[in-house]
Amino acid sequence: MNIEGKKAIWNDYQKEIADDRYFYVRSCVRQNFFPGAETTFLRIMREVLGKTVFEHACHTTCTGIGYHSDIVPIETTMTVVARQFSVMNESGFTNLVPSCVTSFGLYTEVLDTWHHFPQVKENVRQHLFNATGRTFEEPSNVAHASDLIYKFRKEILAKAKYRLVDKETGEPLRIVEHIGCHYSKMFPDKGVGGAEFPRVLSGIAEEWGGEVIDYPERRHCCGFGFRQFLVQANRGYSLSASKKKFESMKPFEPDLIITNCPGCPMFLDRWQYTLSELEGKTYGKDGKGIPVFTFEELAGLVLGFDPWDMGLQMHQIDAEPVLNKIGIAYDPEMKYKGLNGKNLGKPEKAIVNG
């Protein structure tokens, strides 16, 4: 494998990412799947990097899940997106930062549509005004939250307490990176590194000391695929897609998986449990599952945040093997304690956790 070839591609796909003053829009589902991830992102941006990140209570769903499930028509989606822009405008911000990869893809798609079909934008402008009395201007910069962590990866490293290396051997952790499809597969030039060899997560992982694995099914869907899962009869496709990835990455002996999409960590994490229960098969080391992290969680870990404050106890695959390998300090007794010290209840043993 020739890394210079990849670098040439990465050079072709660099995007402009604003320096400060971000309007952050949360995901509909991430707070349920990985409840500490977005809070961790805000903590990193505000407390570690000193950036201004603003949220607005009137922000709503972007309709992405409904749109990609053929439930919400594009005209409705575009009007909702226009309203989000209006809310951003009235807040005095111009740099939009979606937490969700599907939202990021949707905003990108809508802006591209308006660029090519200006009349559509004017129609949407009229729809929005008729419905709400609002007007809007497009954002000057749209970046996914993982773009920001990529942009500030060196600053994070400078303040990091840990590296992604084995504390015993000094060897880099072997990392599978998986970007959400809507990050750059629709618009390669809108993602850091493009679509074929995306750099946004691999750049983060390598900067912090890890070694990224390029395995054959790297580009394959995580298993979410919207209708694969949302239509109950299709869920076998979802599971088989995830299984294909696990089978492909297993020989490379990854220590962990890093993701930037709401669905990817959910399915890569939970389906490992399902496969272990259905088939008795696991894909990680020592007969366990492969721990899965969001990019914010991984950033929080290297910065020395408490794993349980970030909600890592909500992962199906235990994070401890990675914490132990890096040497991250944590209190096992606090894993299932809430912020107020209340016992959250301990899950039953699972094959994936040994």
Next chain:
Amino acid sequence: MAAKSVIVIGGGIAGMEVSNQLSSLGYEVRLIEKNDQVGGKLLNWDRLFPTFRNAGEVLQRLQQKMDQREVIVDTNAEVTDVVKEKETFFVTVNHSVKYHADALVVATGFELFNAQRKEEYGYGIYDNVITSADLEKLFKSGGKLTNPMGKVPQRIAIVHCVGSRDSKVGNHYCSKVCCVTGVKQAIELQEQIPGVVVYCFYMDLRMYGEGFEELYRRAQEQHNIQFIRGRVSEVSETLDHSIQLKAEDTLAGRPLKMCVDLLVLMVGMEPGKGSVSVKNMLKLGTMDSGFLEPADVHLSRNVSSSKGIFMAGTAISPMSVNDTLENARSAAFEVHHYFQDID
């Protein structure tokens, strides 16, 4: 009266042949080549389709004719400026040397498509992904045929139309030579590696030339080359550095995934860098494809829109070796008619 003079820009086979023809017609010819020797892309090619003739033989014959006809050749020479005064062209080479001529022939050729632009194929990243030009160099070296990892490949896939007929890379045109090059190289691989299995992934096979269709039949009947109609969608590297590819077999209507030891990309042709430079200097037009635009695509293919400037070979469009040589002769005749004032 002194003989009319012609400057030919570009010393590939088109430039060599047009120089020979013009010289034999009695004109004073100067051939300007930017590299240190003439011969162009054919210098790196081993054997020619459909005959498997050594490409060096063709070059040798062209060179012999040039020597006999005393064509003046300037190598390591690049045209840096051209000024036309009345009917005479004043050509500056390497920003210093100046020549004059009564006509110019642009024979600046083509560039091979840079396969790295088809990112999904991993050329320049995965060790066992090479191009048709790389394979030809391997053949030409005459050594044991191994993949870049040093292993004698037992399963090889050839991908046709890389950089041709592809909206994604902005090339809608057919490069004409890749189909039959793929067939030729598949046969050569099968002949050189006992037991090798070769798969050709194609959109359709355009066997337009003399002997091409016969070669295609021979590949199937005598060499058991497997032709699969479908484009490869993505390529990855496995743990043992073999290449995993995904494609759709559009005849069977099924997706497929396979591993091979070597992947060969049939790279197409793109307008030559020299053409871009010269067309700006000479203010020549280009077609949508980027190749030079003739005054009339049917009746004056070697004539540019500027009086006294002619074109030959793959500067005009993708061509095979045979077509290039014939086109060069045609260009020589156009120049001759121009000097003789024959319409």
